[in-house]
Structure formats: C-alpha cells, structure tokens
Amino acid sequence: MAIRTRLKNLTAQDVSVLRVVGAHLGCLAAGDLKQRCADGLGHDSRRWAQRKRDLTGLSSSRWAGSITKATHDQWALARRGLAAHVQGLQAGIDMLAHRLSQPVGQKGTRRAPGGYRTRQEWHAKARRLACLTARRAAALADFDGGRVRVVRGGRKLLNTRHHLDLAQLSQEQWRLRWQAARWFLAADGESGKRFGNETIRVTDDGQLSMKLPAPLAHLANAPHGRYLLACHVSFAHRGQQWADRLAADRAVAYRISFDAQRQRWYLTASWQYPPAPTIDLAAALAAGCVGVDANDDHLAAWRLDAHGNPVGAPRRFSYDLSGTADHRDAQVRHALTRLLHWAETCGVKAIAVEDLDFAAEKTREKHGRRKRFRRLISRFPTGRLRARLTSMADRTGITIVAVDPAYTSRWGAEHWHKPLHTPTRKITRHDAASIVIARRAQGHKARRRTPPPPPDQSDRAGHRSAQARPNVTGG
Known part of the structure; x- marks a missing residue:
C-alpha cells in the first residue's frame, strides 16, 4: 500500500x-x-x-x-529485465526459423503461420534471424556472467x-x-x-x-x-x-x-499487509463465482451460482489503454476496483480469470504485417491485470482463480451465446466467454446441457435434457 x-x-x-x-x-x-x-x-x-x-x-x-x-x-530488476529480453529474442528466433523452413507462399493454419510471401522477404528474414541470433548470444553471455546495465x-x-x-x-x-x-x-x-x-x-x-x-x-x-x-x-x-x-x-x-x-x-x-490465509477452493466457490473475460477495452463479467448457472445480467467494466503509462495504470486500477465492489455486493468469494500470457505472441516475427493486432496484444495488460487484481482482492477476502484460457471464447459462443441472447438482453461473445471461464473454475464442462440417449427419454415426442455434471465427457 x-x-x-x-x-x-x-x-x-x-x-x-x-x-x-x-x-x-x-x-x-x-x-x-x-x-x-x-x-x-x-x-x-x-x-x-x-x-x-x-x-x-x-x-x-x-x-x-x-x-x-x-x-x-x-x-535484481535489471536482471529480470535481461532474462525477459533473452526470452523475447528466443521467441523471435523460433518463429523465424519455423517460417523460413516453410516453402515460399505456404499458407498458415490456426496454430502456426506459414511461409513468407516472396523470395525477397524470405531473404530479408534470413538476415534478421542471423542478427537476432547474435543479439541473443550477447545477451545470454551477459546473463550468464551476471552483467546488467542500469542507469540511475x-x-x-x-x-x-x-x-x-x-x-x-x-x-x-x-x-x-x-x-x-x-x-x-x-x-x-x-x-x-x-x-x-x-x-x-x-x-x-x-x-x-x-x-x-x-x-x-x-x-x-x-x-x-x-x-x-x-x-x-x-x-x-x-x-x-x-x-x-x-x-x-x-x-x-x-x-x-x-x-x-x-x-x-x-x-x-x-507499508505491507500480512499475507491473507489461504482457503480451500471448494469453500471459496460455495457461494458461486464471477467469471471475467479480459479484453482490450473492457472486462466482461457474469455471476454464476454454485451449480454453474448464470445469474442476473452481465456486467461490463470499461477502461482506456491509450495515453501515458500512468493513465493506463489508473484505468486498470479503476476497472478492477469497480469489479471487486460489484463482486462484494453479489456475495461471492471467488473471481475466475484467464491465465493469459502473450510473451510468445508479442514478437513481430509472427504477426509482422498485422501491425494493428501487434499493437493490441503488446499493450494488453495481462501480467499487470492479474497482479493488481490479486493484490487488491487480498484486502477484500475474495479468492482469485486462474483457469486455462483455451477455447473460452469459442465454446462460449457455441454453447451460451445463442440461448442467452434475447431481444431484450443483448449479450456479446465476451459475456458468453465469461460464463465458460467461471464454469471451468467450478469444475463444470463448457457445454450448457447434455441430452440423455433416445431410449432413456421419458417423453418420446419431445427432447428432454439435463444439466451437465462435472464428470460428463465432451466439449
């Protein structure tokens, strides 16, 4: 504090x-x-x-x-910065090596980019690979030797x-x-x-x-x-x-x-506050959970009960990441403060967030031509958001649960967006993703309901379904 x-x-x-x-x-x-x-x-x-x-x-x-x-x-701060610099150079080298190994003009997939478009671009990136390799070797030598560069x-x-x-x-x-x-x-x-x-x-x-x-x-x-x-x-x-x-x-x-x-x-x-005592995850989720989907300009949040059902309407906490670093930091703190106050009024004791890390995605070697997207992920405050939310929630008695971010937006749109979207309540894919995040923290599957086999349906004319339990297999 x-x-x-x-x-x-x-x-x-x-x-x-x-x-x-x-x-x-x-x-x-x-x-x-x-x-x-x-x-x-x-x-x-x-x-x-x-x-x-x-x-x-x-x-x-x-x-x-x-x-x-x-x-x-x-x-110590300078040494951590040097370690992050080495890691960033290694990510760029790996991406360059992968793209150079692909044939010229090879299209990419969802998981990995393809080759370069022209032979001239391939040649330029080969030279850049040699440059990054030399820079990494110099930085790694400084790190192994304990040398840092600090300016008071x-x-x-x-x-x-x-x-x-x-x-x-x-x-x-x-x-x-x-x-x-x-x-x-x-x-x-x-x-x-x-x-x-x-x-x-x-x-x-x-x-x-x-x-x-x-x-x-x-x-x-x-x-x-x-x-x-x-x-x-x-x-x-x-x-x-x-x-x-x-x-x-x-x-x-x-x-x-x-x-x-x-x-x-x-x-x-x-001054420093003493660390809060750690509570059991089941006790923290007993009163429900709030799922939070972090985006470039807002936090999408939805409250879920103990059974994984959304309660009430979704909430959005906006912030502006343009301007100076102090302005961006103040915007993040203000949005998190409003989120924690709303969670307290809901009576929940846990907030589920995605464990995002764009360290490997921020290199320009993967998204070289997509400058707007590179700028978006570079300014996205993943580490700062998670660290500030954890420290601020410590004083309110709310537990932060970090979950795997894989396919949260995709499964939220598939299983939750259409059933909850009504003419009087417009929800977004981000709101649906917050439900998947909270359900994943509670141990539930992402899918909304699972239908029983046809011979076991009591009403032959209709289609009966039941709430999916945590041990149900499938998406």
Whole structure:
C-alpha cells in the first residue's frame, strides 16, 4: 500500500537541506550500485555487509541499510529485465526459423503461420534471424556472467539529453530533472520504533523530520542530529490506516521526491499487509463465482451460482489503454476496483480469470504485417491485470482463480451465446466467454446441457435434457 501527499509551506532552508541531503545520499547510492554491478553473481551476504559498513560512516546505519536494499532491488530488476529480453529474442528466433523452413507462399493454419510471401522477404528474414541470433548470444553471455546495465535516473531521461529540441527542454531544465531523479531520500520502516520509522519520521500531529547523515549533521535544527521541516503532513487517501500504524508503532516506509516539472515536493508513505490465509477452493466457490473475460477495452463479467448457472445480467467494466503509462495504470486500477465492489455486493468469494500470457505472441516475427493486432496484444495488460487484481482482492477476502484460457471464447459462443441472447438482453461473445471461464473454475464442462440417449427419454415426442455434471465427457 502506498499513499502520497504534497509537502506544502516549505521554507527556503528546508528546500536547501533536502537538496543537499538528496544529492549526498544519491552519490552514495550511485557508488554502491557500481560496486553491486561489479560483484555480479559473486555477491553474497558477506559482501552485502561490507558495503553497508562502508556506507555507515558516510551516512548512518539506517541510511546505509536503505541504500543497499534499494541497490539490490534495482540490480535484481535489471536482471529480470535481461532474462525477459533473452526470452523475447528466443521467441523471435523460433518463429523465424519455423517460417523460413516453410516453402515460399505456404499458407498458415490456426496454430502456426506459414511461409513468407516472396523470395525477397524470405531473404530479408534470413538476415534478421542471423542478427537476432547474435543479439541473443550477447545477451545470454551477459546473463550468464551476471552483467546488467542500469542507469540511475532512467535511460529514457538520459537519452532525452541528446534530443532537447524534441523534448522542448532547455539544458538547465533537463539538468534539474536529471539531478532530481538521481537523488535518494527514502527510508525503510521498522516495527517497534517510534512512529514506525527512525530515519524519516512523521508524528501523529503531522511533523516531518529526518535523520541527517553524519557529514551533514551541522545542518540539524533539532536534537540528536535531526532536521525538522516546517510543513504539516496529512494524507487524504487512507489517512486513518496510516494513523493507526503510527499509533501502534508499526513499520512505515517513506520516500521524499521532487517533481522538477511542477516544482513540487511530495512524500510517499508505504507499508505491507500480512499475507491473507489461504482457503480451500471448494469453500471459496460455495457461494458461486464471477467469471471475467479480459479484453482490450473492457472486462466482461457474469455471476454464476454454485451449480454453474448464470445469474442476473452481465456486467461490463470499461477502461482506456491509450495515453501515458500512468493513465493506463489508473484505468486498470479503476476497472478492477469497480469489479471487486460489484463482486462484494453479489456475495461471492471467488473471481475466475484467464491465465493469459502473450510473451510468445508479442514478437513481430509472427504477426509482422498485422501491425494493428501487434499493437493490441503488446499493450494488453495481462501480467499487470492479474497482479493488481490479486493484490487488491487480498484486502477484500475474495479468492482469485486462474483457469486455462483455451477455447473460452469459442465454446462460449457455441454453447451460451445463442440461448442467452434475447431481444431484450443483448449479450456479446465476451459475456458468453465469461460464463465458460467461471464454469471451468467450478469444475463444470463448457457445454450448457447434455441430452440423455433416445431410449432413456421419458417423453418420446419431445427432447428432454439435463444439466451437465462435472464428470460428463465432451466439449
């Protein structure tokens, strides 16, 4: 959980101290990151302790702990990104090799694409295969050797320095953003300490103070080498939860950041919730289930009872994935919030979603000419949607059930779309797919009903059918 507020009414002295402390700790963080990258795979707990001891004399033990932890997390993130890059290159190589092995002009199938259209395209893709193979070999060598490439402040902002005209920035404006991005003013919380944090402390009455590093102790205006800022801190969002943690002296991590574009200072408070206890799947599905079919612009949801029958009308939760990353993230969070609130009103304790993964589909080698489709699956938030829904549902007591996404849309259209589509209720294929997803989580078959054999029908003139049970074979 993370909440943010703006630091208002800061004096010139406060701003000066924040800049000096942020620059000093940022320099220490940059040096520590250099050492961590140099250690590579040979890093261990002994080396971590040595790095922390080296930083303690230049700051404090708590500042040193926050810096080393942030450095390790940044190195680990870069390594995961390198692993994903290697995986993406391998997917492209496999697809190129498959298509090059097909005859020129060979048509594809539903499961795999065919050959290339012309001999010229085949030749160009053969050259690209050699290029990707070389790039994968270089990336794999870096991964095996533990080498990562990290830019403190962000590679995007670094590359902006070479295109100031396109970014409509002066050199001074860019320099201010670059410095602000490289400052370090973050401290981890510690349970049992006063107000949950000894380094950056916010009291229950809103007073913000921080422990100054040893070389900057002469800037202190409070006892014990602390600097008390003139602003008053309050959180409008989840402020009561934050206040409860302060009263119980539970850990709260703080981060002070500067928005160089708006010329504003912000304080972010964050903490972790304990993991929710795992409940039995049968108990979670006892009150029914909500099936969710994720699409490019909306979530299609339908509630099912414990027997696999749709109840009520389908619901749609729309979002817009155009614009900036922050805008897309906010849209996804808002749609998931509405979904969880509706599930709570329905009284269900489980939400079924598809376990989608487009990692192998995002390569341009499979859908090279279909640029619109490539753009669609590239921006589809499969991992983010699943991760956010799981973390948000943890606080509501709702269980998330991931199911196999194979043929959900096809079987939903075949078995559920026509019977539920009426002149007064228009449903889509996505609504029908949400029913199949929920039934699959409950253990039911996708098909709507199964008719008994003709000799066993009680009414010879008509056709009697019964609800399919989980052990019934067939689609």
